[in-house]
Amino acid sequence: MLEELKQDVLQANMSLVKYGLVVLTWGNVSGIDRNKNLVVIKPSGVDYDKLTIDNLVVVDLSGKVVEGDKRPSSDTPMHIELYKAFKEIGGITHTHSNYATMFAQACKEIPCLGTTHADHFYGSIPLTRFLTKAEVEEAYELNTGKIIIERFKDLNPISTPGVLVAGHAPLAFGKNAADSVRNSLILERVAEMALGTYHINRNVEKLPDYISEKHYQRKHGPDAYYGQKK
Amino acid sequence: MLEELKQDVLQANMSLVKYGLVVLTWGNVSGIDRNKNLVVIKPSGVDYDKLTIDNLVVVDLSGKVVEGDKRPSSDTPMHIELYKAFKEIGGITHTHSNYATMFAQACKEIPCLGTTHADHFYGSIPLTRFLTKAEVEEAYELNTGKIIIERFKDLNPISTPGVLVAGHAPLAFGKNAADSVRNSLILERVAEMALGTYHINRNVEKLPDYISEKHYQRKHGPDAYYGQKK
């Protein structure tokens, strides 16, 4: 069942280790089959070096396990909520990567300070609010999904493919599982560069809009000319 | 004698190198057999690439070497003192890992700034006081154990499985040797993230209690639902 998607999700999870985005079990990647409305996700608390295609878990959009012996990631309700709200995305990566987590803990959005950022993220990397006590008690992971969706009211998860959850860590979105890992890596590097930039110049201003706009459009706009023709 | 425990302690010591938690001989891991009241510990000053199962040392709770040709770690009296006071623990890891040591040297506890911390450590990562001159002269390593125990008067070494010794470096505890290494790695990463968080926002406040409580309980509480069923 869903062999190709499972293979993608497995590879995507393993690439988190290769890119240094996770240690221990601090992360998970999922992918969705939009025709069947089924999500493949990492099992909860399983070390990456013990992860195989057979212990990935398939869930439907109600959260019910459709295939697999393991419990799915405890963050599954959040993933599902995001897939339901963001129809454009096909993959989600959640990590506690070092630098992006520092900004999440510091409760600071990451403004666009340079073209590396502008090439990949349209505008600032957004930050959610904190969950309320009632939201935590009612349904923690599900409501984490909801406050992300709330923050994206005026944002597009394809052009701004990542978010910082206040006091927690980053998530990244993508057209598929691999693409969401790629955006997770970009977010981490952009965060690291932002931290260093503030170190050198505490009062740095964001990149002029006409430059960030140009960089985003040359990669992702209707007349994009970066990369090879598809 | 104690072949299985020795194997665990050897692997745990070697994983310090793999995780980048030690260079040279700056660290040691021990494990205890609670039935026999015997501790297996790294020999003193032996490089990790020369460490074999045969040069591990077995000591009893009076500190007497029961098996092994080598001198045990000079920190052995501290390990024994901790095993005697903390009945719940089965392993201890001492390192001079980079970021945790920075906080120990700066004499600052690490407050819970995010869910990465909350997932693993209940409350702040505690800091001991300095030893007095008399304590240093009387029995340095033994008294280092004693000031840790003093600091844990109202703390549980399983739910707060690590400590910073003022001016020195971190220790981590665990259910066994491998678990204490794992907590040592977590402490190091939490320290690194805390340093960066303060860099971005010097006035950051600790995570709201209801979020840190939730995170700790979902992993370690009576109704924990993170990970696989045991």
Place this chain on the structure above:
Amino acid sequence: MLEELKQDVLQANMSLVKYGLVVLTWGNVSGIDRNKNLVVIKPSGVDYDKLTIDNLVVVDLSGKVVEGDKRPSSDTPMHIELYKAFKEIGGITHTHSNYATMFAQACKEIPCLGTTHADHFYGSIPLTRFLTKAEVEEAYELNTGKIIIERFKDLNPISTPGVLVAGHAPLAFGKNAADSVRNSLILERVAEMALGTYHINRNVEKLPDYISEKHYQRKHGPDAYYGQKK
């Protein structure tokens, strides 16, 4: 066609990965054959692990593709503009390497703070101005080349073989492709050291001129005595 140059440019591009100067597709190296006035350059948006000698692109100094199935790097007009202005150089490396990019984003030149810098870069590492809106709209990459040339009005790209483009990232020059990568690595390390130096001492002053002069001359001056006789 140009097999030797292609081999050099391929190796130079791959060494960016080895030195940790790029992730994903964030960089490109080119080399020029000064007799034929042809430039070999990385194709646009191709991952380094898929780069082969066959997908390198050959362009002439008008920007026309002379050989290759792929689109050349979108930065090609900038490379060409620089080769036309700086006759002494044979290779150009553009990366978004971490520390150099921090300084570019912070819009700060890197003064000569020590002999590591003085050994390789004569004077400060220069910073361009921002492009104007009109320049961005007219010909972004070409005009990026032009503002670098403007900044080098009184500088020599062999003795000061690198530049920070404001809000963007570094470029490095060299006698050939490999040499430009080498200078790219040096620029990155010099930037990292400068960041840390300012951390320790915000008011540090640049190295006395007579020391930086000595270091540059002993490596690159007419009586240079560093290294082996050629």
Place this chain on the structure above:
Amino acid sequence: MLEELKQDVLQANMSLVKYGLVVLTWGNVSGIDRNKNLVVIKPSGVDYDKLTIDNLVVVDLSGKVVEGDKRPSSDTPMHIELYKAFKEIGGITHTHSNYATMFAQACKEIPCLGTTHADHFYGSIPLTRFLTKAEVEEAYELNTGKIIIERFKDLNPISTPGVLVAGHAPLAFGKNAADSVRNSLILERVAEMALGTYHINRNVEKLPDYISEKHYQRKHGPDAYYGQKK
């Protein structure tokens, strides 16, 4: 000639790469045969991956090349001057390692902030003054040796086995070549920890003397009990 010493010096030079203490050609290790008064040293400007036992250079204490086709390191006069003044040492390592170089560039000594430092360096890591213009012009490398010796007027290069040359980079000493590399690594790690410690607590005070004294003595004093019996 001196095959054993050459093998030691070769291994010591190569371990600089393994420990991440050098990139490119930014470092050199030498060792001395005290009976023959001959020094084995790295050739100048040779990349580490091209270094073999056959291109090491043997010089006498007047600086004359006794064996070898290559030019010796341009820092050879400094090494010789130090061997003549510090009779106790058998090896010298010079690097531009990241963190130690930051302190050298910032012109700040590294006070003893914790037991990692105290275990290996007695007192602060000293800093030289800058060379004068006349000293640079007269004999740059030789006089660099002389200002180190001047700084060690009341210091012992075995108990304080390293130094920061103002505006330049660190040197480390040892009983032999390998030991000097080990001290070079320790100096680098101590510098990194010091930088982070100041980051967390700008006003941190040095470790109480009775603790640093204890740590140094338990490793190096007449009643040392760290490590195995020799």
